[in-house]
Amino acid sequence: MAKKTIRTERRRRADEPTEGRKRAEAPQRRRPVSRPGTPRPGSGSGGSSRPPIRPPSGSVGPLLGLLGRLPLPVLIILGLIAVCLIGAFFIFGGGDLLSGTDFSQQAAPQQEDDFFTAADAVPTQPPATFIPPPPSTEGQTWLVMLYQDADDKILEQDIYLDLNEAERIGSNDRLHIVAQVDRYSAGYQGDGNWASTRRYYITQDSDLQRVSSQQIQDLGEVNMSDGDTLVDFVTWAIETFPADKHVLIMSDHGMGWPGGWSDPAPGGRGDASIPLASRLGDELYLMEIDEALQEIRAQTGLEQFELIGMDACLMGHLEVFSALQPHSRYAVASQEVEPALGWAYTGFLGELARNPDMTGADLGRFIVESYIDEDQRIVDDQARAEFLRQGSPVGGLFSLLGGGGGSTMSASQLARQLEQNVTLTAVDLAVLPALMDSVNNLSFTLQDADQRSVAQARSYAQSFTSVFGSDIPASYIDLGNFVQLLQRQSSSSAVSAATNNVLAAINQAVIAEKHGPNKPGATGVSIYFPNSQLYNNPITGPESYTAIARRFAQDSLWDDFMAFHYTGRTFSSADTSLVIPDRAAGIEVPGAGGITVSDLFMSDNVAAPGQPILLSVDITGENVGYIYLFAGFFDRASNSIYVADNDYLEAPDTREADGVFYPDWGTEPFTMEFEWEPLVFALNDGVNSIVAPLTPQSYGATYEEATYTTDGIYTYADGETRHARLLFQNGVLRQVFGFTNTDGTGAPREITPESGDTFTVLERWIDLDASGNVVQNTTQEGGTLTFSDQPITWEALDAAAGDYIVGFVVTDLDGNAYQAFGEVTVR
Known part of the structure; x- marks a missing residue:
């Protein structure tokens, strides 16, 4: 049978016509000057080092058929894959991402904020002798405890506004609301600009600009990422405010199964015995949360919390719900990164105040239902105008789509835009053991399944942002969507029955769910399923996973199954031990497809704007995942390669599983053809146009729905910086995310830009030595964009004249890459 030919095109369209299109300038590498004999400083924080996933070493093979004109061994291309095609490392190598630049937090001169100016700031009520209100003698009573770790530049204003939202309801004789809030020393300037940790008894006040509640105590600076601090607050609150029902809501950055709640001041150290904790430093890790809740119950005699809420990113994991299950009847958490708004406190607390006879299930449903739609920064006209005035990408997007200025957006219009990527789940923890049992049964059953089908389901399942980096396949996946894919791909009746049981158990456990x-x-429920690279690294493998998600690993067979999937280690349905495979045994890669890619055929080795060339390769093998276009500019003066362009290439068919779309390349050998025209893409803020790498993130049902990201340095108007990421869809900036650590590691959270804030693009480069070997994969600062009421968009430019490496990268379902490249001269 003749081999079929697939004529493909790139996913990211260039809408600008060739005629009149602007041309990019040639990029230039600025290599740092090193002193002779001085070793290059390591990356990361605290002097720790990060093992790279694929460390480049040595020189292998010939020069890509480039006739000696470019000193580029095949090894260079391997280096390209790791750093260029699918983003930057967070936890692993690529720690050089911010190497050589000091992004440490700075206490910059205070600057007036337009909404809360220094002149208008009124300090919150000073501490006075606090007399707790007498307990109610009629009806069911509630105590809502807000543990608000706002000691962070990104989150401080957002969490402080959540506290003000709670004030719009306030306490009454059957509902007591107390808060412990830790503010940041050099961030949000409003309401007195204090920076310590305070406790408040929340009383009614409609002013969103200042907290008027009674300050009970100023604790000074305490470590909110210490489990003892959580224990101290909650035990004090329970003993001070007797109630029938107890709710704990914890706010800050979240990281999924690792935990979250970092606190840079005073800060602390992570557990050196756990690789991930040693790497990240002090956080409130999941096993610490579990232990703190157990200690709270022991000290207070509390049988269970009625509800525990995680107003933080990425905490909707089965591993997290398992840790909370002994301590609470219900839980609420998000699978994905939360918008800057956080939860709608006025909305759900108002429902609780009006009906204190409700159950925790009712409250969980109200939290989910009110999320985004009833947030005061959306429904309050003044707060909405201020939110849009800050430079939110949503306002500019609304204007771009013909809706007028952002200030004219209605509450419903703004809510629709902000709900695009949200998730929130309320879970009945009393039925979680049934869900755990069903997952255990599935884990055991999957030993008899084709592991390539399992890897395919993992690869294509609905995924969520991972704190471990976007350079490799996503590891936080939706449990329900994963088993639905297993169902479709397996002919086994046992697997079908096991997946049906998991889906039924999810439906029972999830009592409310919202997703954009x-x-x-x-x-509603995520689970951690890493690819072989993550599993094989102690930082993100079982050495850390079983220690931090300890209760889940002890109670489930999921860690046993992952060990089977990657090492072949079998297990029984009665196994309960924590599984850390012997590293000497080696790792199998079920998602690998035995893919081969032929040499690249080029119709010509010279291209120019308006004069494309045809590229083609023969591809064979199973488990072809995504295929990418790659183009790199060779800067002869510095002997470095600039990552100029990469993009998805479109498969002839797109498959769909419950709304998740992925390319279908089939299983038969094929020839792929692509017409390459030399293009690069730039980001435009309405004034400046900056060439920037756009990294593919999600494939989408159509090219309009595909998403791309650009990494860089976000600089606030006061001069403080954060490693950040811009998310684009269909040519327009949709969201901005910042990270807790200055080297780009840690938990993500959405940033709401202020007009005047800037974003400096990080260009991606591969430095070579005189023999053409890779010296380092690195970044350097490129151009700078400024946030305003204008939307930031991408635009296509003609690529600069010069020598390029152009070709394809084919990935299998485990993220392994197979490539074919050639040299093209662009006129």
Whole structure:
């Protein structure tokens, strides 16, 4: 049978016509000057080092058929894959991402904020002798405890506004609301600009600009990432405010199964015995949360919390719900990164105040239902105008789509835009053991399944942001969507029955769930399923996973199954031990497809704007995942390669599983053809146009729904910086995310830009030595964009004249890459 030919095109369209299109300038590498004999400083924080996933070493093979004109061994291309095609490392190598630049937090001169100016700031009420209100003698009573770790530049104002939202309801004789809030020393300037940790008894006040509640105590600076601090606050609150029902809501950055709640001041150290904790430093890790809740119950005699809420990113994991299950009847958490708004405190607390006879299930449903739609920064006209005035990408997007200025957006219009990527879940923890049992049964059953089908389901399942980096396949996946894919791909009746049981158990456990249209496969509960690279690294493998997600690993067979999937280690249905495979045994890669890619055929080795060339390769093998276009500019003066362009290439068919779309390349050998025209893409803020790498993130149902990211340095108007990421869809900036650590590691959280804040693009480079070997994969600062009321968009430019490496990268379902490249001269 003749081999079929697939004529493909890139996913990211260039809408600008060739005639009149602007031309990019040639990029230039600025290599740092090193002193002779001085070793290059390591990356990361605290002097720790990070093992790279694929460390380049040595020189292998010939020069890509480039006739000696470019000193580029095949090894260079391997280096390209790791750093260029699928983003930057967070936890692993690529720690050089911010190497050589000091992004440490700075206490910059105070600057007036337009909404809360220094002149208008009124300090919150000073501490006075606090007399707790007498307990109610009629009806069911509630105590809502807000543990608000706002000691962070990104989150401080957002969490402080959540506290003000709670004030719009306030306490009454059957509902007591108390808060412990830790503010940041050089961030949000409003309401007195204090920076310590305070406790408040929340009383009614409608002013969103200042906290008027009674300050009970100023604790000074305490470590909110210490489990003892959580224990101290909650035990004090329970003993001070007797109630029938107890609710604990914890706010800060979240990281999924690792935990979250970092606190840079005073800060602390992570557990050196756990690789991930040693790497990240002090956080409130999941096993610490579990232990703190157990200690709280022991000290207070509390049988269970009625509800525990995680107003933090990425905490909707089965591993997290398992840790909370002994301590609470219900839980609420998000599978994905939360918008800057956080939860709608006025909305759900108002429902609780009006009906204190409700159950924790009712409250969980109200939290989910009110999320985004009833947030005061959306429904309050003044707060909405201020939110849009800050430079939110949503306002500019609304204007771009013909809706007028951002200030004219209605509450419903703004809510629709902000709900695009949200998730939120309320879970009945009393039935979680049934869900755990069903997952255990599935884990055991999957030993008899084709592991390539399992790897395919993992690869294509609805995924969520991972704190471990976007350079390799996503590891936080939706449990329900994963088993739905297993169902479709397996002919086994046992697997079908096991997946049906998991889906039924999810439906029983999830009592309320909300997800935006960009997360169509979300069913409410995530699980950690790393690829072989993550599993094989102690930082993200079982050495850390079983120690931090300890209760889940002890109670489930999921860690046993992952060991089987990657090492072949079998297990029984009665196994309960924590599984850390012997590293000497080696790792199998079920998602690998035995893929081969032929040499690249080029119709010509010279291209120019308006004069494309045809590229083609023969591809064979199973488990072809995504295929990418790659183009790199060779800067002869510095002997470095600039990552100029990479993009998805479109398969002839797109498959769909409950709203999640992925390319279908089939299983038969094929020839792929692509017409390459030399293009690069730039980001435009309405004034400046900056060439920037756009890294593919999600494939989408159509090219309009595909998403791309650009990494860089976000600089606030006061001069403080954060490693950040811009998310684009269909040519327009949709969201901005910042990271807790200055080297780009840690938990993500959405940033709401202020007009005047800037974003400096990080260009991606591969430095070579005189023999053409890779010296380092690195970044350097490129151009700078400024946030305003104008939307930031991408635009296509003609690529600069010069020598390029152009070709394809084919990935299998484990993220392994197979490539074919050639040299093209662009006129």
